[in-house]
Amino acid sequence: MNNKIIIGLIGAAVLGALYFMTSSEKTTDVAEKSNEVVKVGFVYLTTPGDHGWTYAHEVARQDVEKHFGDKVETTFVENVPEGPDSARVIRELATQGNDIIFTTSFGYMDHTIKVAKEFPNVKFEHITGYKRSPNVATGNIRFYEGRYVQGVVAGLMTKSNKIGYLASFPIPEVIQGINAFGIGLRSVNPKAEVSVIWVNSWYDPVKEADAAKVHIAEGADILAQHTDSPAMLQTAQKAGVHGFGQSSDMKAFAPKAQLFSSVNNWGPYYISKIQQMMDGKWSTGDGPDHWAGNTWVGMADDYLVLSPFENMPADVAKAAAQAAADIKSGKNKIFTGPIKDNAGKLRVPAGKTLNDGELFQTLDYYVDGISGKIPG
Amino acid sequence: MEALILTVLLTSVPLIFAASGELVAERSGVLNLGVEGMMLMGAVSAFAATSILGNPYMGILAGAVAGAMTAAVFSLFTLGLATNQVATGLALTIFGSGLSGLVGAPFVGGTVDGLPNLAIPLFADIPVIGNLLFNHDIMAYISIGFLVLVAWFLNRTRAGLVLRAVGNSHDSAHALGYRVLLVRFGAVSFGGMMAGLGGAYLPLVLTPHWSEGMTAGRGWIALALVVFASWLPSRILVGALLFGGITIMQLAGQARGWAVPSQMLSMLPYIATIIVLVLIARNRAFASVNFPACLGKIYISTK
Numbered sequence: 001m002n003n004k005i006i007i008g009l010i011g012a013a014v015l016g017a018l019y020f021m022t023s024s025e026k027t028t029d030v031a032e033k034s035n036e037v038v039k040v041g042f043v044y045l046t047t048p049g050d051h052g053w054t055y056a057h058e059v060a061r062q063d064v065e066k067h068f069g070d071k072v073e074t075t076f077v078e079n080v081p082e083g084p085d086s087a088r089v090i091r092e093l094a095t096q097g098n099d100i101i102f103t104t105s106f107g108y109m110d111h112t113i114k115v116a117k118e119f120p121n122v123k124f125e126h127i128t129g130y131k132r133s134p135n136v137a138t139g140n141i142r143f144y145e146g147r148y149v150q151g152v153v154a155g156l157m158t159k160s161n162k163i164g165y166l167a168s169f170p171i172p173e174v175i176q177g178i179n180a181f182g183i184g185l186r187s188v189n190p191k192a193e194v195s196v197i198w199v200n201s202w203y204d205p206v207k208e209a210d211a212a213k214v215h216i217a218e219g220a221d222i223l224a225q226h227t228d229s230p231a232m233l234q235t236a237q238k239a240g241v242h243g244f245g246q247s248s249d250m251k252a253f254a255p256k257a258q259l260f261s262s263v264n265n266w267g268p269y270y271i272s273k274i275q276q277m278m279d280g281k282w283s284t285g286d287g288p289d290h291w292a293g294n295t296w297v298g299m300a301d302d303y304l305v306l307s308p309f310e311n312m313p314a315d316v317a318k319a320a321a322q323a324a325a326d327i328k329s330g331k332n333k334i335f336t337g338p339i340k341d342n343a344g345k346l347r348v349p350a351g352k353t354l355n356d357g358e359l360f361q362t363l364d365y366y367v368d369g370i371s372g373k374i375p376g
Numbered sequence: 377m378e379a380l381i382l383t384v385l386l387t388s389v390p391l392i393f394a395a396s397g398e399l400v401a402e403r404s405g406v407l408n409l410g411v412e413g414m415m416l417m418g419a420v421s422a423f424a425a426t427s428i429l430g431n432p433y434m435g436i437l438a439g440a441v442a443g444a445m446t447a448a449v450f451s452l453f454t455l456g457l458a459t460n461q462v463a464t465g466l467a468l469t470i471f472g473s474g475l476s477g478l479v480g481a482p483f484v485g486g487t488v489d490g491l492p493n494l495a496i497p498l499f500a501d502i503p504v505i506g507n508l509l510f511n512h513d514i515m516a517y518i519s520i521g522f523l524v525l526v527a528w529f530l531n532r533t534r535a536g537l538v539l540r541a542v543g544n545s546h547d548s549a550h551a552l553g554y555r556v557l558l559v560r561f562g563a564v565s566f567g568g569m570m571a572g573l574g575g576a577y578l579p580l581v582l583t584p585h586w587s588e589g590m591t592a593g594r595g596w597i598a599l600a601l602v603v604f605a606s607w608l609p610s611r612i613l614v615g616a617l618l619f620g621g622i623t624i625m626q627l628a629g630q631a632r633g634w635a636v637p638s639q640m641l642s643m644l645p646y647i648a649t650i651i652v653l654v655l656i657a658r659n660r661a662f663a664s665v666n667f668p669a670c671l672g673k674i675y676i677s678t679k
Contacts, residue, residue, distance in 0.1 A: 203592065206594065207627075210627060214627040217377075229587060
């Protein structure tokens with residue numbers, strides 16, 4: 001009899017997994033189909049209800065509709081897993097006559113390339129990847145710029161000199177963020193140390209809250225996150241410590257704890273690429289220095305926006321504003337030597353700045369100021 | 377250290393609720409795999425009621441009612457229409473996830489004041505233990521209360537005996553004149569209510585906001601805990617604390633810089649669960665003594 005239950009539970013697990021792979025599709029008809037209307041498709045990893053990554057893309061899609069009015073018709077498919085299933089969804093969107101399709105997560109990369117070959121007349125925009133083909137362009141935001149400013153604020157604010165950091169998965173984008181945070185921290189505070197907990201999930205509010213509690217129990221008084229839910233900030237507020245929000249402004253969740261959020265602003269990117277296509281000027285912008293895509297911009301172009309600096313003394317806010325201004329003006333490129341790893345080894349000599357390719361390929365260490373080792 | 381133990385205790389509460397409810401349903405012979413869906417319905421209802429009415433205690437009530445009502449849908453199909461329990465339970469999880477997302481859409485981005493802590497006079501002043509055990513929100517106390525109640529009910533009351541009889545042999549129970557479907561309806565509804573309460577604990581205490589799918593698989597862990605506990609209520613507490621304890625331990629290990637890959641540490645709670653399951657399964661008598669023989673079997677009244 002136990003066997004039946006075990007088989008039942010295994011079956012349940014399999015079907016449960018299948019369930020997580022299901023996706024739903026919604027179309028918003030803003031205009032009657034005509035030759036003038038450009039059809040734009042979006043593939044979402046989760047739902048806009050995550051109030052994080054996908055929410056930011058949904059806000060951008062609405063910006064597109066506001067900007068172009070009845071000149072565009074947008075369709076989005078949500079909850080699309082990053083596996084072969086995504087190829088099916090992307091193909092379906094192409095078959096439905098979408099002129100340009102944005103695939104908004106790293107894991108869609110190979111599937112976007114594959115489907116793009118079958119539809120040479122459709123334009124594809126892959127977000128955060130690095131592979132391109134004649135009709136696949138890539139776009140990304142320099143998320144790490146905001147994290148440098150976070151490091152500066154954390155270094156000036158901390159009293160215990162212990163900073164807690166929640167990380168999701170050890171991929172280049174996350175490592176860049178941790179190291180930029182560490183460089184920012186060290187620029188103002190020689191003593192503070194960052195402790196990183198890998199939650200191994202982008203989104204698990206309870207586990208994120210648990211990890212935040214552990215950081216606080218270990219003495220951290222400033223928390224940073226590279227996971228998507230507002231749980232960490234809420235935990236921080238309850239415990240009377242401070243932290244930074246992720247992807248969208250999380251002030252509403254923790255008005256007393258949030259120092260600021262780094263907000264992803266994809267709207268201008270989507271609008272400019274759609275406009276390029278309408279004008280017949282769309283290109284993938286191939287070039288040797290574009291490891292992270294032909295469009296990899298950040299605070300200078302307002303693709304990454306910092307929410308107002310709050311819950312900090314005026315001099316800290318001033319230092320943060322200065323740090324942000326220096327990044328915007330290009331005066332501070334963040335990954336400029338001398339950069340030492342946390343074992344004291346010089347990794348980037350003085351005067352050298354890592355280029356985009358190196359940011360993706362050579363950061364296999366934590367900089368000084370971060371404790372521990374990168375897993376894996 | 378004290379703060380870490382406190383975190384373990386709180387993170388276990390939703391599991392204790394959901395698992396002890398599911399245990400009662402399973403002891404009556406019904407396997408309801410829809411725990412995740414019922415938890416999500418409980419979570420969204422608790423959040424909605426609290427943000428509309430401004431009272432987290434109404435949220436507790438709403439969570440319980442929503443969980444029970446979601447379970448009633450399950451009962452309608454599996455008991456009333458004698459559908460397959462595994463398939464229906466999975467459908468309930470999908471249904472609950474979808475409906476909670478729909479109901480919760482207007483509440484995304486909002487926050488509420490969670491449940492306050494209620495210190496028990498005198499006891500809460502005991503050094504160390506006082507703060508750990510006697511200074512919690514009301515739902516933490518209720519979860520333990522319900523667990524004791526379930527253990528007492530199943531083993532010490534006549535009604536509990538009837539429920540177990542129905543779970544072990546529905547034909548015999550029927551022949552003795554017990555109303556099998558009614559007993560099971562009650563058990564499944566109780567399970568739903570408890571799952572709803574477990575879900576409600578997330579937005580009311582742990583993470584005071586609503587977002588889609590916020591239970592992130594805890595319903596499935598609760599289901600595994602019932603098997604882990606070999607259908608005994610007291611072992612649910614052990615299992616939930618063990619699971620929570622190892623989860624928090626691996627997070628703390630990372631914060632303290634243990635030289636073990638974090639992916640390995642993340643596996644620990646699951647590995648521990650599997651090891652315990654294997655150890656339990658080695659002793660067949662031990663494992664099966666409380667196993668409800670009619671679990672998952674369809675019962676059709678023959679009159």
